[in-house]
Amino acid sequence: MKPRLAVFLSVMMLLAVMFSSVGVSPSLAQEGEFDWRRYEGTTLRVLWPNTAWTDFILEELPAFEELTGIDVNMETFVEDQLRQKLTVELIAGSDDIDIFGSMTIQEGFKYHQAGWYTTLDDLINDPTLTNPDFDFEDFSDGAISLATVNGDLIGIPTYSDAQIMIYRPSILEAAGLEVPTTFEETEAVAAALNDPDNDFYGWINRGKGAAATSVFSSVLYGMGGAWTVDGQPAINTPEAIAAFDWWGRMLREYGPPGAVNNSWPENVQLFTSGKGALWTESGQAAATILDPEQSGVADDVSFAVVPGGKPYAYGWVMSIPPNAPNREAAWYFIQWATSKENSLKAKLLGIPAPRTSSWEDPAFTENDPHPDLTAAMRESLQLAMPYMNPHIVNVQPWRDVVGQVIVDAIEGKDIVASANAAQAQLEELLKQEQ
Amino acid sequence: MAQSVFGRQLNSFISARRLKTSSLRRGRLIASWLFPLPAILVVAVMLAYPVGYTVWLSLHDLSPFNLENPEWIGTENYAALLKDTRFHAALERTAYFTLGALALQVALGLGMALLFNHNFVGRGVVRTLFLLPMVATPVAMSLIWMLILNPVDGVANWILETLGLPPQLWLNSADSVLPTLILMDTWQWSPLVMLMILAGMTALPHEPFEAAAIDGASWWQSFRFLMLPMLRPTIMVALMFRSIDCLKTFDIIYGTTQGGPGFASETLNLYIYKTGFDYFRLGYAAAALVVFFTLVLSVSLLLIILRRRTEAAA
Known part of the structure; x- marks a missing residue:
């Protein structure tokens, strides 16, 4: 904008404010009402993954456009496609993305290093840009940790999910078994319920290489292991070997045949068609399993904390890239999308909310159709740890290499040899990173 | 090969018209370059350039973080492949x-x-x-x-x-x-x-x-x-x-x-x-x-x- 034009507009705006406060009702100045229409006429471009939350927010979108006069073009993609598209566009220095989604636990360090995030503190702390009802403090610590990379707040979490255990209560009850909490108990229950001759399996879980590393992390950490120790890979420690061994044995002995190719789509198919007793997945899975249209076990399913008590946490975060054309208007959209009101509405649909208020609101607590799910989710979110992936830049090759050990473990091959080979490859990977 | 075939065709076409020898030779010369040109261009754009660019890339360290100025590393990538x-x-x-x-x-x-x-x-x-x-x-x-x-x-x-x-x-x-x-x-x-x-x-x-x-x-x-x-x-x-x-x-x-x-x-x-x-x-x-x-x-x-x-x- 030309300086002279800017001065002219400022003066006009000042005059307008003065006249309005002198004139009829002094609504703006006195009540301090937030000016939602400040960026009227702007169009935002948002690149975002397909999730249950996405469906929800797309439904609500017209309300935002009416409130602010800002148009929102939300382009949604399957996760991996989004990652590829974003990487290509951000590498090319694209200057027409206003908001993008990322899962910090997957790509946060890479994007941070590449300089594709901006910190949002300046926007949150600016009372002219942030609605006083926004209440940043309302976000749980766990949720904020999902939006923080190397100490920088790089976005706002849209939902915060944790891994939970899903089980079939009637089947456990019929066998006189308690819901397992330790790894030994889980194995005993899986062994007791496993009935492969009738296509029923004690344990359903991911075995498909890289896709299995996230769910496997709860066993690794639950057994006292870690992805890295002192910045070095720790894949062949005794704890890690024990974790691979347990994961492999569970799927080999009490899982469906060929579990090495099973990931979310295969497992949801198996479990909802009543072929599994125990399963650990992201809490979002509940929405599918509890939907009678998609699930044959919707009326016979319950939820608990994962064995070992170290579930992972994750969530999609909304960020603004450095050369976003409409940074302030983008912030308007983010604070609206993650507002208390929208967080509660999403919660009522079964999407785990990042805000404490949504979990405690009577609108939710008094109408909660699945208190068992809520209890399991709340406890899991408390326990959850941000180690679904190691805190490194090149997460994808890391997952592929660890995935090979998981496959070897399931197929009953030499785990120690496999873990040692993976350790060497990962050391090389981290050396390249430095 | 394509050159000579096209040239020959043009040759017979022109001689059928009984033109002068000099213009005939000139025409044949131009044709032998002009007619295969589209094919040569297509090959150059669709094949030679990508292959050449790939070879050039393979001698550099190129990632999302240094796209502006890829680092020349000679045959290091090939050594790593070994x-x-x-x-x-x-x-x-x-x-x-x-x-x-x-x-x-x-x-x-x-x-x-x-x-x-x-x-x-x-x-x-x-x-x-x-x-x-x-x-x-x-x-x-x-x-x-x-x-x-x-x-x-x-x-x-x-x-x-x-x-x-x-x-x-x-x-x-x-x-x-x-x-x-x-x-x-x-x-x-x-x-x-x-x-x-x-x-x-x-x-x-x-x-x-x-x-x-x-x-x-x-x-x-x-x-x-x-x-x-x-x-x-x-x-x-x-x-x-x-x-x-x-x-x-x-x-x-x-x-x-x-x-x-x-x-x-x-x-x-x-x-x-x-x-x-x-x-x-x-x-x-x-x-x-x-x-x-x-x-x-x-x-x-x-x-x-x-x-x-x-x-x-x-």
Whole structure:
């Protein structure tokens, strides 16, 4: 904008404010009402993954456009496609993305290093840009940790999910078994319920290489292991070997045949068609399993904390890239999308909310159709740890290499040899990173 | 070659018009450059430039973080490839897949061609049915095969069990995934080999076979000592087509296992795809691609030389 034009507009705006406060009702100045229409006429471009939350927010979108006069073009993609598209566009220095989604636990360090995030503190702390009802403090610590990379707040979490255990209560009850909490108990229950001759399996879980590393992390950490120790890979420690061994044995002995190719789509198919007793997945899975249209076990399913008590946490975060054309208007959209009101509405649909208020609101607590799910989710979110992936830049090759050990473990091959080979490859990977 | 053909055509065209010799020569000169120009441009843009750029990339360290100024690292990427165990394993798998698929497809293609070389009732219908796999979309076909081969509730294991055979893990085991993929590729592409060999068979002269029959040669003898040697050039062409395709197979592997379980079906193409588009190590992927390109090129050259030899011998 030309300086002279800017001065002219400022003066006009000042005059307008003065006249309005002198004139009829002094609504703006006195009540301090937030000016939602400040960026009227702007169009935002948002690149975002397909999730249950996405469906929800797309439904609500017209309300935002009416409130602010800002148009929102939300382009949604399957996760991996989004990652590829974003990487290509951000590498090319694209200057027409206003908001993008990322899962910090997957790509946060890479994007941070590449300089594709901006910190949002300046926007949150600016009372002219942030609605006083926004209440940043309302976000749980766990949720904020999902939006923080190397100490920088790089976005706002849209939902915060944790891994939970899903089980079939009637089947456990019929066998006189308690819901397992330790790894030994889980194995005993899986062994007791496993009935492969009738296509029923004690344990359903991911075995498909890289896709299995996230769910496997709860066993690794639950057994006292870690992805890295002192910045070095720790894949062949005794704890890690024990974790691979347990994961492999569970799927080999009490899982469906060929579990090495099973990931979310295969497992949801198996479990909802009543072929599994125990399963650990992201809490979002509940929405599918509890939907009678998609699930044959919707009326016979319950939820608990994962064995070992170290579930992972994750969530999609909304960020603004450095050369976003409409940074302030983008912030308007983010604070609206993650507002208390929208967080509660999403919660009522079964999407785990990042805000404490949504979990405690009577609108939710008094109408909660699945208190068992809520209890399991709340406890899991408390326990959850941000180690679904190691805190490194090149997460994808890391997952592929660890995935090979998981496959070897399931197929009953030499785990120690496999873990040692993976350790060497990962050391090389981290050396390249430095 | 294209040059001289076009030149000659123009030549006859112009001489038919009885123009002066000098303008005729000039016209021929211009034409010999002008007419092939579109083809040369297409080749330059579509082939030479990408290959040249890939080679240039392979000598740099290029990632999302230094896109503006890729670092010249000489042959470091190639040196790293020599030590890359995942690359070596992918190379071995590519060879295994190619050899396995070629052997099966040529054997089956030849067998089917022999079958359809005979006249029998309904030959046209059966031959059309046999050609159907060839027109299937590889990705759609992959999805169907995954349903068939599903170890829990797939049709394949149900058939095996009905026949009293033990169920298999097919794509869901590191040990059986490559053989299964070879079978899938064979199912789809044997008909092509059959078609090519059948075309070769119909073109063979009848006399030698009649002579052999008069001399009392058995079916096997006339096949082994007459038909097979005469078909060798055709088989070599089929081998060349299929070997290039097998070496760079991507769709059915990506469509079913994405290189899994673990790395068990990660062939060179899959590994390069991951390195480039998942890990964004663009320079390194380019180096692997150059090695791969050289490999495909040498295999096809080898087959061309072998074919020339067999032709010369025949």
